Amino acid sequence: MPLIIKDEYPEKLFREDGKRLDGRELNELRPIKMEVGVIKSADGSAYLEWGNNKVFAAVYGPREVHPHHLAKPDRGILRVFYRMATYSVFDRKRPAPGRREKEISMIVSDCLEPILFLELYPGTSFEIFIEVVDADGGTRCASTTVAALALADAGIPMKSLVSAIAVGKIDGKQVVDLSGIEDKAGDADLPIAITWYNEEISLLQFDGEMDLDEMTKFLDIAKDALSKIHQMQLVSLKSKYITLKEGEGEKKR
Amino acid sequence: MENETDKEVIEETQENDGKEGEDFEDFEGEEDSRDVVVPGEVLTEDTKNFLPGRGTIYNSERTKIISLNIGLKQIRKNYINVIPLRGFYTPRPGDxxxxxxxxxxxxxxxxxxxxxxxxxxxxxxxxxxxxxxxxxxxxxxxxxxxxxxxxxxxxxxxxxxxxxxxxxxxxxxxxxxxxxxxxxNNGFVISIDPPKIPRVIGRDGSMIKMLKNLTKTNIFVTQNGRIWLKGEDIAHERLLVESIQKIATEAHTVGLTDRMQEFIINEKKIRGIE
Missing domain, CATH: 2.40.50.140 (Nucleic acid-binding proteins)
Structure with missing residues (x-):
């Protein structure tokens, strides 16, 4: 007889001192750690820890398209495979890709396509494999962020990086970076991705209730958070080379 | 017979250098232009005096020049280039x-x-x-x-x-x-990242000549990231492979040829090979 645990959410999503359940302020991000070049056999790879989320991304390409009928004669294609490990969530996740995985693969792909020069590589494909080994809310945003890092690490020409974050409303207050419990029990949820090339919104999904004024406020607070994440992306990409450079300098002296 | 092949290979690499001289000079920019840049980073907002060169584009309003690759920023006359540190090989006729x-x-x-x-x-x-x-x-x-x-x-x-x-x-x-x-029919092949090949050749072939003289090994360096080598014995070959891997990991640093020479001479003493 399997153990059945019902989903029970707390009545209040704020503590008595006004902070969130995990002790964050309203517009505070969860701790983020990024690393580039973690998978040796891939052309480019990245690893991201975003709160309790742990995501790997690997990039291969340009290479031949399999199955071959997907190839386009005038441009390359970008394929994204988002998968969750069976142990990444509380109940066992069935390993077969379901509706949710296909959706997230599609939105990550659509979100990254505008920054690549796919027309330069006709008949080929770039493939991004995203593996979520631990999930706690906001994996689609984490996946987009880490996929952009892996593409840059692979040396594929791209106009800019892409960053993503979820903002939302819990207990009537606007907060940044929803965790898993806030996502499920909150009032509204709004994942946003931005391409820094021309600062255009590349992904905007919405679930819940809010009015138009709130929406514009959300976009403003999201942009502040996104620029923080962008800075972290830049630092993690450069640190791969700069740490080595400084280390060598010391040796030389 | 052995000597003849030696000469051939040395000539060949020099020929290769001539062809790739331009690329290589790019890599060996001035000391102050060794900034690591990433895709989307603004290189300059002064679009009147500078033009986008290799690995760079204008932004949509043509007010900034931005980088397309992860690489090293370099200014040549009025062109701004980015020399990639990672990437793939694109075949060109004549390679x-x-x-x-x-x-x-x-x-x-x-x-x-x-x-x-x-x-x-x-x-x-x-x-x-x-x-x-x-x-x-x-x-x-x-x-x-x-x-x-x-x-x-x-x-x-x-x-x-x-x-x-x-x-x-x-x-x-x-x-x-x-x-x-x-x-x-002999020797063996190793591979490194294709953008790092110009570093293995060095300015006017200086790096490759140094490697060849110090390890007494035949090398054939090609643009698709593969290097054929054949040495007198396994010890020299192993030293050469390690040196090439060291060059690949430190490709973006300054004064690499001198450092590599020091490294090989030291390693030879430690390993007791000649």
Missing amino acids: KIIALVVDKNPVKYKCDINAKDFGTLKPKNTIKRGKMRSFRGGGGSGYPQDEANIERFEIGDILIVKILSADRLNKPELTTVGKYLGKK
Whole structure:
């Protein structure tokens, strides 16, 4: 007889001192750690820890398209495979890709396509494999962020990086970076991705209730958070080379 | 015989250097231009005095020049370039590269050239020139009578080939007819990231000459990231492989040739080889 645990959410999503359940302020991000070049056999790879989320991304390409009928004669294609490990969530996740995985693969792909020069590589494909080994809310945003890092690490020409974050409303207050419990029990949820090339919104999904004024406020607070994440992306990409450079300098002296 | 081949290979690498001199100079920019930049980073907002060069574009309003690659920023006259640190090999006509035969049939050999497409090597491009008059005449049987001039390869052979034609749409066509081209029967091949190849060659071939003299090894460096080498004994070969891997990881640092020379001399003392 399997153990059945019902989903029970707390009545209040704020503590008595006004902070969130995990002790964050309203517009505070969860701790983020990024690393580039973690998978040796891939052309480019990245690893991201975003709160309790742990995501790997690997990039291969340009290479031949399999199955071959997907190839386009005038441009390359970008394929994204988002998968969750069976142990990444509380109940066992069935390993077969379901509706949710296909959706997230599609939105990550659509979100990254505008920054690549796919027309330069006709008949080929770039493939991004995203593996979520631990999930706690906001994996689609984490996946987009880490996929952009892996593409840059692979040396594929791209106009800019892409960053993503979820903002939302819990207990009537606007907060940044929803965790898993806030996502499920909150009032509204709004994942946003931005391409820094021309600062255009590349992904905007919405679930819940809010009015138009709130929406514009959300976009403003999201942009502040996104620029923080962008800075972290830049630092993690450069640190791969700069740490080595400084280390060598010391040796030389 | 051994000495002769030595000379050949040295000449060949020098020839290679001449061709890649431009690329290599790019890499060896001034000391102050060694900034690591990432995609989307603004290189300058002064669009009146600067133009986007290699690896850079204007933004949509043409008010900034931004980088496309992860690489090193470099200013040449009024052009701003970004020399990539990572990337893949794009075949260009005239490149001499190392290919691996992965498939064969009566019409063509399929070769892995470390690019997005496999290269095709047709048997007519393996026939030695000058001995095939009947073929070049256009008439006759169309194939030379002397079967000995046709080289045959097997799956798994390592070939040094030249690219005859390559573009975005078609598979690159290869040839083994030419100086230093053909099958390699000895030595072994290692691979590194293709953008780091100019660093292994060095300015005017300085790095490769140094490696060759200190380790007494034949090297053939090709643009698709593959390096063929053959040494006197395994100890020298191993030292050379480690040196090349060290060059690849430190490709973006300054004063690499001197540091490598020091490294090899030290390692030779530690390992007790000559």
